Amino acid sequence: MELNRIQAEKALEEAGRSNPGPWTAHSRYAAMACENIAARCPKLSAETAYMLGLLHDIGRYVGICSERHMIEGYRYCSAKGWDKAAQICITHSFMVKNIESAIGKFDISPGDYEFMKQFVENAVYDDYDLLVQLADSLALPTGFCLLEKRFVDVTMRYGVHPYTVERWKAVFAIKEHFEKIMGCSIYDVLPGVAENSLS
Numbered sequence: 149m150e151l152n153r154i155q156a157e158k159a160l161e162e163a164g165r166s167n168p169g170p171w172t173a174h175s176r177y178a179a180m181a182c183e184n185i186a187a188r189c190p191k192l193s194a195e196t197a198y199m200l201g202l203l204h205d206i207g208r209y210v211g212i213c214s215e216r217h218m219i220e221g222y223r224y225c226s227a228k229g230w231d232k233a234a235q236i237c238i239t240h241s242f243m244v245k246n247i248e249s250a251i252g253k254f255d256i257s258p259g260d261y262e263f264m265k266q267f268v269e270n271a272v273y274d275d276y277d278l279l280v281q282l283a284d285s286l287a288l289p290t291g292f293c294l295l296e297k298r299f300v301d302v303t304m305r306y307g308v309h310p311y312t313v314e315r316w317k318a319v320f321a322i323k324e325h326f327e328k329i330m331g332c333s334i335y336d337v338l339p340g341v342a343e344n345s346l347s
């Protein structure tokens with residue numbers, strides 16, 4: 149089944165009913181960040197970017213969980229034939245391409261862990277994978293924010309991890325990658341980012 153915007157919106161709405169929480173609002177802002185940045189990148193589709201951003205955390209439909217949400221999202225999207233969205237359900241957390249760099253708890257079976265380990269090692273990232281990794285760090289449930297604000301928000305919730313700084317550096321490198329393509333700051337295309345970061 150070809151993914152389209154209406155299906156992506158419907159999937160997130162259903163997932164939000166199944167497991168209500170701030171993660172759906174975060175997903176919507178991540179999607180808008182993807183869309184706005186992609187709109188300034190000649191080789192990317194803003195529409196595709198929006199849908200991939202919207203679905204990156206869709207695995208949270210299963211309920212409150214940690215890293216399990218990645219493999220559940222992968223399965224959900226794969227079952228619908230949304231292959232790129234499925235890939236990003238896993239890759240969005242791996243700006244450092246190493247399973248051990250994930251900051252959450254691996255609340256999954258040893259078999260699923262091994263699958264994810266191999267998947268991350270073998271995944272070939274394109275700009276959509278990188279864009280969702282970036283957008284995930286630009287989106288609070290209340291709006292866009294500076295990367296630094298989201299980094300502190302996540303670190304306060306998950307704690308400091310051996311890969312924390314390496315992950316931050318990787319996201320800043322992705323920011324620079326897109327800014328070179330866009331010819332402006334990513335923050336120029338994120339309305340309300342200053343106000344939201346100050347609140």
Ligand SMILES: [Fe+2]
Pocket residue numbers: 174178204205284
């Ligand atoms: Fe996310």
